[in-house]
Amino acid sequence: MSELFTITDEHESLREAVRDVADDKIAPHAAEVDEKAAFPQAAYDALRASDFHSPHIGEEYEGVGADALATSIVIEEVARACASSSLIPAVNKLGTMPLILGASEEVKQVYLPPVARGDAMFSYGLSEREAGSDTASMRTAAKADGDDWIINGQKSWITNAGVSDFYTVMAVTDPDGKRGGNVTAFVLHADDAGFTLGEPERKLGIKGSPTRELFFDGVRIPDSRRVGALGEGLKIALRTLDHTRVTIGAQAVGIAQGALDHALAYVKERSQFGKHIAEFQGIQFMLADMGMKLEAARQMVYVAAAKSERGDADLSYFGAAAKCYASDAAMEITTDAVQLLGGAGYVKDFPLERMMRDAKITQIYEGTNQIQRLVMARHLLK
Template identity: 75%
Template sequence: MTFDLFRLSEDHEDLRAAVRDLVADKITPHAASVDAESRFPREAYDALVAGDFHAAHVPSEYGGADADALAVCLIIEEVARGCASSSLIPAVNKLGSMPVLLAGSAELKAKYLPPVARGEAMFSYALSEREAGSDTASMRTRAVRDGDEWVLNGVKAWITNAGESEFYTVLAITDPDGRRGANATAFVVEKSDPGVTFGAPERKLGIKGSPTREVLLENVRIPDDRRIGAPGEGLKIALRTLDHTRITIGAQAVGIAQGALDVATAYVRERKQFGQRVADFQAIQFMLADMAISLEAARQLVYVAAAKSERGDADLTFFGAAAKCQASDTAMRITTDAVQLLGGAGYTQDFPVERMMRDAKITQIYEGTNQIQRLVAARSLLS
């Protein structure tokens, strides 16, 4: 009996190599300044657009590269290896536009996906609020129907790339007296819509090159044809979206961890103590081995989850949560160990591992905390 071992296709390997070269040349050299200056990585955006890696998930019928879920994860992983902030460009473009792909009308897709595919606009996702983070059903943003239009009021918090993106998927309560979890609706809001403004950038621990701001909605009037799906289906669409996009956060975490392992391995090969390379001490070798083993396990889980996303497997919810949870916990451990391996040098900004450790932390929090991921996984097992 013969069978094929699991492996990336030649096309996937070629894609990884192309993205890795682009990142080394155009993105990594700017990562430290992007972090230090807390500025949007414009160099990375331009490079990703030029390579058609900024929104590769968009189907070809809308001018996109039609990349599969695994290909998108490879792009995000390789970009995050050099600059986590920059990896949020392809990741958030997918997150913001996924509700449109899953439940939007043909007209909505035709209007909003081509500009994203061309690199003329980014697409953000506005679900969370200050008092409705993990408990999304408690959101206070409201949308009231007025003839063929909707009027939106509220404040969305922690919105990635807010102010830079032109388009936003916004969730709002449309039936305040309706059943909890079945009374919200999704809409596309444009940056240029009257009544849309943004709060001050959050002062964050990491991913400082990706602006995180409130989206303020004050009597924002939009036509009904910008509604995504039927009224009341917003949270269902949001959860379906996260099943697919949590995997991209796992890919980001894998990339951050790989970058930290690369730096730590190179450092201990060169650094000498007690007359020999630090890499020659068995205790250090054990640390490196544990880092590499846990990283590869997380990577394979992300890839399997990506394959399930592409197929739409019934167990995607479990695997999406598991991949995000495992990869982000792994990234936090590996980046912390990388700082330890560099000693005092690792604690300084002369080396990138301190930045990577700060960047890794958010992967345990956004798109659902890892405590929520464990609940999702457990409920999938028990259902």
């Protein structure tokens, strides 16, 4: 039986390297990125300079070829400093994973190297206004026209829309076909004629990562931009999420770790009734629970990452479980961290209120935690 996961010396060295970059180049800008709802350009530049912007892409496509566990560590450590910035490597993986799983070698050679080099970013278009969790009911359509496809429709909640150069988009190619088996994946370019963006969403958290709608009005693209076979798009999309839910779990772990770090520093300095509040048993019990939940979440994410790397048959279950547990834990830990700081936790002078707001989205995107529980239950009931 293969080991669940192994943390190597290389993984630990990677963690130290990413943490150094995050502490030095990313954390100092996190509050401003949140306040101005500005894309974290300084973080992107720092991540590109250190090859942490898309570590998952293989060496054959000019990438560094980090395994799934190493990629999770990168995202975790960046999220510890700034959740918005962690969506740079996370969404580059989300956008390119359909290509890695299902595209022809020709398509991979066109699109993966520029992302690996840091010349382009990649987003993922699956959700629609009326087709959120019910992905098979999407209405975006691609109609064949000779050797081209004409795409019409829209996509909602697209992370890093407007800064990404490429978008993996799912569209119905056979309106009379079997539900779920009539969807095909395509790559769209930001400058394609007829491809426009909605206004940036005004969000609770992850404000530095732009979220916008995509609109397609007669967008003509060649068949050479098709990802996988006709009708395989939704299958590829769901397989993608099996892998990338692990990275959302890693993001949640990173946010929670950052919150715990700040809370620990505060309670060891803050004095009340003649002693540091860290000496009170009630505070210690809260910290113990936070640390316990965090480590359990980290272990689940690392197990799921190892399964993602191996392509284990039960990845769907473990990816859902890791994302669900870690995001719930992050919401609880950041909430408790705000509580430990009292009034100081509720104001922007400290990063805890930002971390609490950022944590919430991890329970929602890439499938709400209610959907994750459905995925797990169906696996258990097989």
